[in-house]
Amino acid sequence: MNDQLKQAMDRHFSALVWDDKRSQRVLRQVRGETKVKKKVSFSLVMAMTLILVAGMAVAAVTLSRSPMADAVTQARKALEDKYGLTPAAMGIFYPSETKEEGDAWTITFIGNGMPQALVGNYTVVLKKGADPVASWSFDDAADKALLDSGSLESPAWGVKQIQKGLVDIEAKHEAIDKHIKANPDLFQYENEIPLPIPKDNRETKEGEYFYRGEYWQAGTPGPDDLPQDKAIEIAKAAMVEEFKLSQADMDRAELTDAFFRAATPDRVALWSIHYYVVVDKVELGLGVLLDAKTGEILSIGLTTGGNG
Numbered sequence: 001m002n003d004q005l006k007q008a009m010d011r012h013f014s015a016l017v018w019d020d021k022r023s024q025r026v027l028r029q030v031r032g033e034t035k036v037k038k039k040v041s042f043s044l045v046m047a048m049t050l051i052l053v054a055g056m057a058v059a060a061v062t063l064s065r066s067p068m069a070d071a072v073t074q075a076r077k078a079l080e081d082k083y084g085l086t087p088a089a090m091g092i093f094y095p096s097e098t099k100e101e102g103d104a105w106t107i108t109f110i111g112n113g114m115p116q117a118l119v120g121n122y123t124v125v126l127k128k129g130a131d132p133v134a135s136w137s138f139d140d141a142a143d144k145a146l147l148d149s150g151s152l153e154s155p156a157w158g159v160k161q162i163q164k165g166l167v168d169i170e171a172k173h174e175a176i177d178k179h180i181k182a183n184p185d186l187f188q189y190e191n192e193i194p195l196p197i198p199k200d201n202r203e204t205k206e207g208e209y210f211y212r213g214e215y216w217q218a219g220t221p222g223p224d225d226l227p228q229d230k231a232i233e234i235a236k237a238a239m240v241e242e243f244k245l246s247q248a249d250m251d252r253a254e255l256t257d258a259f260f261r262a263a264t265p266d267r268v269a270l271w272s273i274h275y276y277v278v279v280d281k282v283e284l285g286l287g288v289l290l291d292a293k294t295g296e297i298l299s300i301g302l303t304t305g306g307n308g
Contacts, residue, residue: 061237065297068098071105073242073300075124078132079109083122087243088282089162091304092119103128113304114165115176117186118157155179166282166304219262225269225292228258234295235273235288242300243286245279253277253286260292269293 065073072095079085092113099106104127111119120137127133138156141147150160152175157165165172180187204215221227226234236250245253257274261267269292277284285303290296 061234063234063238063241063297064295066291066299067100068105069297069299071098071100071126072107074126074132075105075107075109075134076242078124078126078134079122081132082134083136084159085122086159086163087302088166088279088284088304089159091284091302092162092166093122095301114157114162114172115179115187117183118155118176118179119162120156153178155183167280215264215267217262217264219260219269221260221269221292225260226271226290226295228260228271230295231271231290231292232258232273234290234297235271236275238288238297238300239275239286243284243302245277249277249279250275256285263292270298 075095076085076087076090079090090109092111093109094112095107096110097106097108104125106123106125108121108123110116110121122137123135125133136158138147138158141154141156143154146154147156147158148160150164152161152164152171154161165175205217232255239245240247240250253275254277255274256276257272259272261270261272263269271290271292273288273290275286277286282304287299287301287303288297289299291298
């Protein structure tokens, strides 16, 4: 089994877990950014110019999304508009169901980074020619005033509670413990994302790894595939657009994976690009899956670190 490949796949599809040492290192880097002197130097002007040029380059990338990826993007926007969910808050949810029936998509996001008994799940129905219809399993929360206050004592956690929990990890854990003690039955069965059953029981080959119903084969881009730098350029532009990141955020982000999956008889070649960055004291794990030949975005996701 290829451990490097397994780690790359785990980072793309699972909630990211970052050890304390790494988290503190990144946070120190963020807090320790060099202060700008009052006198603007020529080198600083040039650096700012280069950043602006880089920003223009990212913005100039033409993005193409698969129908499913586009539906998920629209669903995230609908949840932002109705519930005020920020990208960081959305990072604790996983689009577990994406169904297309006729001219309608139904996307369900389940809580995967905080207890589902508290954050619930969100569903968005997208129908051609109609406004998105978004709903939350706690739309009828009994104590709306407590929910709107942002208190972690609320039995339903909306965007205010989630944002607070992402920043104040200790307070989040204390609140969760209290909720579990008060209503243990609610937390007894937390929904998990089911893993696909393998189609066969064959042994994995060298450089191959079976993950979520597919055999992934590491490889080297061919002449008709996107080179790594171009795949990264598309992925970064998608991250900026999807999650409203600034150029400064992307300049600070750390590339954690740029994995190429070779094509097989029944699978296209893919690029899987991952970044890690801390924004407003919240750890973000960003992932984009691209068709390696066309550059089409097949999926784009965000997981917020420190969720455990």
